[in-house]
Amino acid sequence: xLDHIATKEQINTMVREQRTVRKSTGxxxxxAYQEARRWTVDWQxxxxxxxxxxxxxxxxxxxxxxxxxxxxxxxxxxxxVLATDGSQLFPDRHxxxxxxxxxxxxxxxxxxxGERPRLDSRPSLFFSEEDLFVNWGGKRLPVNAEIVGIQRSxxxxxxxxxxxxEIPSPGRKAVALADGSLIEWTLxxxxxxxxxxxxxxxxxxxxxxxxxxxxxxxxxxxxxxxxVVNALRVGLCPESVVSACDNCPQRAHHPDTPPCxxxxxxxDKALFERILRGAGERSVLFRSSSEILSEYGRHRIxxxxxxxxxxxxxxxxxxxxxxxxxxxxxVHTTACDQVQKGKGYPIILSEAHEKAVVRNxxxxxxxxxxxxxxxxxxxxxxxxxxxxxxRRLMI
Amino acid sequence: xxxxxxHVGEVIESSTMExxxxxxxxxxxxxFGAFVKIDSYPVVFAIVYAVATQSIEPNRKPTAYGKTxxxxxxxxxxxxxxxxxxxxxxxxxxxxDTGIFQCLPPQPPRIHGFVHFCSADEITSFTxxxxxxxxxxxxxxxxxxxxxxxxxxxxxxxxxxxxxxLVRAGxxxxxxxxxxxxxxxxILERIHV
Numbered sequence: 393x394l395d396h397i398a399t400k401e402q403i404n405t406m407v408r409e410q411r412t413v414r415k416s417t418g419x420x421x422x423x424a425y426q427e428a429r430r431w432t433v434d435w436q437x438x439x440x441x442x443x444x445x446x447x448x449x450x451x452x453x454x455x456x457x458x459x460x461x462x463x464x465x466x467x468x469x470x471x472x473v474l475a476t477d478g479s480q481l482f483p484d485r486h487x488x489x490x491x492x493x494x495x496x497x498x499x500x501x502x503x504x505x506g507e508r509p510r511l512d513s514r515p516s517l518f519f520s521e522e523d524l525f526v527n528w529g530g531k532r533l534p535v536n537a538e539i540v541g542i543q544r545s546x547x548x549x550x551x552x553x554x555x556x557x558e559i560p561s562p563g564r565k566a567v568a569l570a571d572g573s574l575i576e577w578t579l580x581x582x583x584x585x586x587x588x589x590x591x592x593x594x595x596x597x598x599x600x601x602x603x604x605x606x607x608x609x610x611x612x613x614x615x616x617x618x619x620v621v622n623a624l625r626v627g628l629c630p631e632s633v634v635s636a637c638d639n640c641p642q643r644a645h646h647p648d649t650p651p652c653x654x655x656x657x658x659x660d661k662a663l664f665e666r667i668l669r670g671a672g673e674r675s676v677l678f679r680s681s682s683e684i685l686s687e688y689g690r691h692r693i694x695x696x697x698x699x700x701x702x703x704x705x706x707x708x709x710x711x712x713x714x715x716x717x718x719x720x721x722x723v724h725t726t727a728c729d730q731v732q733k734g735k736g737y738p739i740i741l742s743e744a745h746e747k748a749v750v751r752n753x754x755x756x757x758x759x760x761x762x763x764x765x766x767x768x769x770x771x772x773x774x775x776x777x778x779x780x781x782x783r784r785l786m787i
Numbered sequence: 788x789x790x791x792x793x794h795v796g797e798v799i800e801s802s803t804m805e806x807x808x809x810x811x812x813x814x815x816x817x818x819f820g821a822f823v824k825i826d827s828y829p830v831v832f833a834i835v836y837a838v839a840t841q842s843i844e845p846n847r848k849p850t851a852y853g854k855t856x857x858x859x860x861x862x863x864x865x866x867x868x869x870x871x872x873x874x875x876x877x878x879x880x881x882x883x884d885t886g887i888f889q890c891l892p893p894q895p896p897r898i899h900g901f902v903h904f905c906s907a908d909e910i911t912s913f914t915x916x917x918x919x920x921x922x923x924x925x926x927x928x929x930x931x932x933x934x935x936x937x938x939x940x941x942x943x944x945x946x947x948x949x950x951x952x953l954v955r956a957g958x959x960x961x962x963x964x965x966x967x968x969x970x971x972x973x974i975l976e977r978i979h980v
Contacts, residue, residue, distance in 0.1 A: 499865070501864055503864070504861050505861070506861060506864070507864075508864070509864045509865045511865060511869075739863070739865065740865075743865055746844075
């Protein structure tokens with residue numbers, strides 16, 4: 393049971409501290425903006441330095457002067473947008489069976505044509521020995537929440553690629569939108585066998601998009617990333633090559649505040665709130681330096697920030713979209729149009745979420761169906777004592 | 788009315804005295820006061836008394852967009868997948884192998900049964916006697932006067948605007964309302980055929 397009074401006291405403390413942080417963000421943002429402008433002419437120097445460096449944080453590769461902006465192109469009158477989103481019931485060993493379920497919501501909406509949209513969801517139940525254990529560094533490991541999460545992301549992208557079959561004609565312009573990042577960084581550091589199994593499926597989906605030239609994009613609302621700000625930190629570092637930041641050599645000269653710290657603590661979102669002043673404007677493209685992308689081949693992920701009118705969002709695309717002005721413009725205009733239709737968030741992703749979501753009532757019904765079916769099927773099953781005690785509490 | 792047409796709705800709630808059906812097409816419910824039937828055995832006859840269009844999900848409410856329906860169909864087409872039209876009908880009789888009965892069927896219609904419009908012939912034979920008007924006045928939640936006006940109008944049109952039928956039905960309403968002349972006057976005045 394939650395002690396509301398004790399919780400409220402801690403909330404008050406948190407709010408007091410955040411108020412102080414907010415005040416300093418404004419100054420930091422201005423400082424970061426000035427720093428970004430400093431590289432307007434000499435941006436290639438910064439790009440080179442970023443390329444040579446290996447700091448301990450994620451740094452955006454610079455490809456163009458970073459304070460430039462691009463206006464939103466017009467949306468084609470006829471456009472098909474595809475989206476998926478997923479949710480899951482994690483394996484619970486206290487429940488009647490340790491099976492798990494992934495529910496993927498799929499949505500196809502045609503604009504400007506009057507064709508009927510399709511909103512659907514498809515559950516997949518995983519129960520076999522093969523499903524419940526994964527290859528993990530040569531061992532068999534029972535699946536856990538993290539593994540199911542990765543599997544879900546991979547399924548979302550595969551189903552998104554399958555949706556291309558619903559594009560009514562080859563000439564129809566279409567965009568596929570994924571909820572969140574296209575960079576499956578959670579695979580970093582995982583054993584090779586597990587990583588490869590998932591990467592194969594991911595890259596197969598990217599290949600399918602590329603072969604049909606349907607741009608795929610990941611939409612990230614309220615992004616927390618600081619890749620571009622981190623590139624500015626590389627620029628601020630007096631060292632010619634930035635590396636081993638954990639043992640920063642500059643600390644000898646500036647023990648309290650190493651030079652790169654003047655912009656530390658703000659996000660790219662805050663910086664681009666200052667740069668992208670007009671609704672619909674996007675930033676230039678950056679290339680992500682996430683380690684996992686070395687395995688993505690020609691689908692390495694690029695990203696831009698865009699002022700969608702309600703906030704600064706981050707949009708990620710694979711390399712072949714980034715290099716095609718037409719496809720990139722299509723992604724840009726679709727993102728803005730979708731957010732406008734959804735009054736703050738892409739409407740198609742909201743609908744995909746609504747289709748995917750598994751609510752508590754659904755979860756309870758799922759386990760009731762499961763236990764009833766086990767009884768009818770004559771399979772002996774047991775719910776753990778812990779789970780029973782959660783349901784029936786004694787006084 | 789239209790014979791050989793696909794069903795107009797499907798029963799989603801059913802009880803002895805009334806049923807609710809989901810319209811096959813959004814905004815495609817039968818009009819208020821229409822005679823409908825469920826093709827089961829026995830065939831159940833009913834009159835539509837309430838039509839509503841609302842969100843499929845109870846926790847999502849439609850909001851205003853400031854656009855015409857045509858614009859919405861082109862630019863926000865998903866909203867039409869999230870709405871449904873339902874209509875509720877008062878059961879007024881049934882037909883089995885032995886004949887037509889102006890009383891409640893022994894069992895309510897089955898859930899998922901298909902609802903069809905009644906043909907003009909069916910309306911004519913069902914409304915041959917006017918006892919079916921009585922349950923309309925006995926149901927508190929039904930807008931009795933309005934429904935009587937619509938039902939008599941429809942029964943009269945099914946007969947090719949037969950004046951004699953109108954006189955017969957008027958007499959039945961007079962009997963049902965006893966000495967409430969104001970109400971009787973208001974009903975009879977408003978029947979347009």
